[in-house]
Amino acid sequence: MSLGKHSGKSLKLFRTLWGVPFPDKSTQWTSFLKSEVIDKGFEGIECCSPGPFFSFASDPSALKLVLQESNCKIIFQAHTTDYPVMTSSWTEHAASLRQKLEEIVALGVSPEVVNVHAGKDSMSTGDIVEFLKAARKSESEVLHQAAFSPQPSSSSGPCLAFETHRQRLFHSPFQVLDVYKQLPEADRAWLKLNADLSHFVVSLERFPTAELDAEFWPHTLRILEDHCVYIHARACSAQAIQIAAFPNASADANDDAKVMVSWWKRIVEGMRRRNVEVRVCPEYGPPPYQPVDAVTGQPIGDLDALVLEGARRLRAQL
Template identity: 25%
Template sequence: MTIQFFCPRWGSDALNWETFGQKVSAAGYNGFEVGITQATTTAQLQEIWSVAEKFNLRIIIQHHDTNETDYAKHYDIYSAWLEKVKGMPCVKINSQTGKDFFSFEQNAALIAVAEKVSAQSGTLIVHETHRNKFSFASHITQQYLTKLPDLKLTLDISHWVCVAESFLENQQEAVQLALNRAEHLHARVGYPCGPQVPDPRLPEWQQALNTHLGWWDKIVARKRKEDTLLTITPEFGPYPYMVQVPASSNAVAHQWDINLYMMELLKKRYY
């Protein structure tokens, strides 16, 4: 089994690509995860891949911005996005797919389009567990995983913890199914009142951290048996995910430092 770590571009958007690439490489990441939209220009794409090549970094493409509420339009926009990125060289594509208010059949049709593009391109497309997408809750995602045997996930279980207002103690069957189908991991720690603890390094958040580590351990154990690649993006985010001191713009912790801490913690645990 190989584990590769990816730095989120999210939160470092203010850095130019050259500086970002150098910083990511120096920190010991294998690559970075970057959102690409329909508005991303050819020149911007060339810059992204140029920096990746210069610093010997791999890329995970992220989809996050199809928010059209009219389903027919949503389907067309998402399909066009998949066509835009399907020839791009990347490790895999991480897609925040569909909407929580679309029907099962509608969301399943979006997943089917992604599977078709994945087959055409040879690039694995994984669907992120995320609030307001088809995969917003464990018990709902369980239905998709049961009926769609080829569906693979990016597991960001912090969202499910937040949605369920629990550590999912009563949803173990759904969680286990998701652990069995996870191919990419967003290593963010949630708690019952939010998708991101303020600082996983502090004693008061150790229960949340250890609960997530227990889930991740099971994914790693499975991938060891399969002897296949596991990709991990430590994905603690900036404001509003990162809590700020009231009446100020000062974050209670530094996003970059926390993500680096998470990578080093997981490297020590799994290497």
């Protein structure tokens, strides 16, 4: 299934490798990327670093060649202090991020974005501000000094994007607002985000509205419009982080899907106003995100079909 090409403004779709069987030999990666990513209408992949690229450990330069041969872009994920155990120490998260950026640079591949699962939800706002200052320094000293960057601190080089994600420092819209208010102006201007709004919906147990949540939701959306460089576009419900399949036109759940699309459109419009490349990932993953049968424990629905249908819809909607 190919998604076709967007006939309007530029849109880059990235396919997550989360839940996707990938090659265990470096020689198989070019054909894999062409058949499972490029030929299916995506411009690139998103994956953890070094994640699936263990087979390139003896020759990192081969990874760069594979991406060039397949014309495939890449976004790396970096999880500070990893899962499932995370510390509340901002200094440990800052050190972890710097180490992960050094690992990314060692691969010799220029990512479009480094998507960061950063910090912990129990961190104080003040500690988050300090962490972000340290992250900015690491971006400048590690990522922007890499040989693949156009020039030090270039605006066209790779950047950090902090994901809105449960457990992490931007786990709720309230936290986004609180941190934003306390950030110094220069750090506000630098801040870049990845909007995964499904985490907000599930943490709130509702789809927030401008009318009923006027004290925070319009302000949060404006921050996302002004600072997002990436979107994880995953449809959800108020109680489940991921749908099993897209609802048909007559289903009640279709209203929820329309709300999420309206939010994504606003953020994309903000990107285009700022002349930021529009990068979107239909980030649907395996269990525990994918619903399972309560009796058999088997996944409900076809994950690959869900990803491809999500991408097709995004191509048409955005």
